[in-house]
Amino acid sequence: MSQEKTLVRIAPNNPVFDLPVIVGIEEKLFEQAGLDVQFAGTYADRENKDKVEFPVMARLKEQMFDCGSADSYNVCEWASIDRLEKGKRGGDIAALRASVAAQAIITFDETLQVPRDLADVPVAVQELTGSHYTTVQMLESALGAKHVKIAAGGLPQQRYADLKSGKFRAVTVMEPFISLALKEGAHIVAASFYRGGEVISRDLTDEQRKAYYDAENRAVDLINADFYKYAHHVAAATKGALQPNELLKAFVRYKHVDYYDQTTFGRAYDWMKERGLTEGQSQHSTFVVN
Secondary structure, three states: OOOOOEEEEEOOOOHHHHHHHHHHHHOOHHHHOOEEEEEOOOHHHHHHHHOOOOOHHHOHHHHHHHHOOOOEEEEEHHHHHHHHHHOOOOOEEEEEOOEEEEEEEEEOOOOOOOHHHHOOOEEEEOOOOHHHHHHHHHHHHHHOHHHOEEEEOOOHHHHHHHHHHOOOOEEEEOOOHHHHHHHOOOEEEEEEEEOEEEEEOOOOOHHHHHHHHHHHHHHHHHHHHOHHHHHHHHHHHHOOOOOHHHOOHHHEEEOOOEEOOHHHHHHHHHHHHHOOOOOOOOOHHHHEOO
């Protein structure tokens, strides 16, 4: 009788960030590592749950982790800190995720060409997510904090639809919506690459976490060897508006996970505290796996 595999349940994020997990499941890399890795919900579940602008802790992945129906999820680095502070369930930031992605401020407005043109212009983001944090970082030095204007915009597909409709002059999105925007005549005002944090349950042992990340790193190698074999998973969010071969490789790349260290954490946490983006009340030093 074969040995029972350890079940690891992943709450879904945007497929551009989840791609190494998707490939690891698809190519049976987790299974070969002795793990039964499953998504605890579908992307349709996530889209239906998160399409209204909820408080962040009511979004699908945060809710699933907090109630114990998921063992892990990935989110931007700053949000991983925020969610662990706000959540009821203990957890750790085990690693910086394998997806290195861009958030880009895009527009169809020809009067908006460089970051300085966005002074006092609302930029639509999903609040307290990667689009929000990176937009602040992209614009603060060019405009000064008082001229950075943030508007609540929901999921990336909704932000892009609202840009096309004229509701917003500028929005911040990640792939596949950067490639789609460029295909449809928009242009980029600013872009920034960033990593995310892998939030994990403390129920997983060191050995199980290592097996998981070793398998995820093997998935990264497969993606890097043939990106367009797997690009359809990312392009699917456009509902056919962007073909997989039209997804640009310039705005997302994949690398082996990096374990999160206290120095990296401290810099992110200090940046958040300076801007009032963290409640600063939790024992945050315990968030990092040593």
